Amino acid sequence: MAVISSNKPYRVGRSRTGLGLFATKPIKKGTRIIRYFGPLLDCRKKEDDAIENKYLFELNGRWTIDGSVRKNVARYINHSCRPNAESDVRPRERKVYIRAIKNIEPGEEINYDYGTDYFKAYLKPIGCKCDSCERKRKKQRAEAKADRAQLKARAEKKAKKKAGKGATPASKTKKLNGVHFHGVHIHSVPHGRVRTSA
Numbered sequence: 327m328a329v330i331s332s333n334k335p336y337r338v339g340r341s342r343t344g345l346g347l348f349a350t351k352p353i354k355k356g357t358r359i360i361r362y363f364g365p366l367l368d369c370r371k372k373e374d375d376a377i378e379n380k381y382l383f384e385l386n387g388r389w390t391i392d393g394s395v396r397k398n399v400a401r402y403i404n405h406s407c408r409p410n411a412e413s414d415v416r417p418r419e420r421k422v423y424i425r426a427i428k429n430i431e432p433g434e435e436i437n438y439d440y441g442t443d444y445f446k447a448y449l450k451p452i453g454c455k456c457d458s459c460e461r462k463r464k465k466q467r468a469e470a471k472a473d474r475a476q477l478k479a480r481a482e483k484k485a486k487k488k489a490g491k492g493a494t495p496a497s498k499t500k501k502l503n504g505v506h507f508h509g510v511h512i513h514s515v516p517h518g519r520v521r522t523s524a
């Protein structure tokens with residue numbers, strides 16, 4: 327990590343899952359950011375085919391880049407399901423570049439989509455931790471919590487109603503958290519009369 331010259335628009339830094347690659351300068355959409363490189367493995371060679379690590383980048387049916395080498399700084403780029411970069415694979419040149427697909431601001435983490443095979447093998451079993459998936463999970467948790475709260479409130483109202491008629495008018499139990507139940511607006515009118523309108 328010591329030899330990343332300052333004219334590069336990125337640096338290695340702490341990310342949610344360990345290390346990641348972060349923009350240090352604005353990177354324009356379409357820019358080639360970095361090359362993903364390493365020894366070429368030929369799957370027709372037994373010893374090459376036996377190599378297994380998380381940094382293998384398949385070029386085609388025969389050639390794979392072994393990106394696990396230390397000098398391959400691109401290996402720090404984490405996966406995202408909604409990335410700001412992509413891999414530009416050039417099988418004929420046997421090269422892979424990481425290219426921006428959005429304008430990237432300084433400080434932003436650079437991500438690309440590792441693809442379905444990687445996702446299934448390494449990320450699905452432990453749960454993807456990219457921003458997009460974290461946001462989704464957060465939202466789901468919040469929704470589940472709201473659902474539980476609503477169920478609880480409903481159960482409590484039911485119990486109250488059972489406990490003593492008149493304590494809670496039936497019309498009022500229909501209004502949940504200020505939301506109009508089934509799209510019907512319920513207006514409470516003084517003197518205890520209830521008027522409904524669609």
Ligand SMILES: [Zn+2]
Nearest residue numbers: 407454456459
């Ligand atoms: Zn994800």
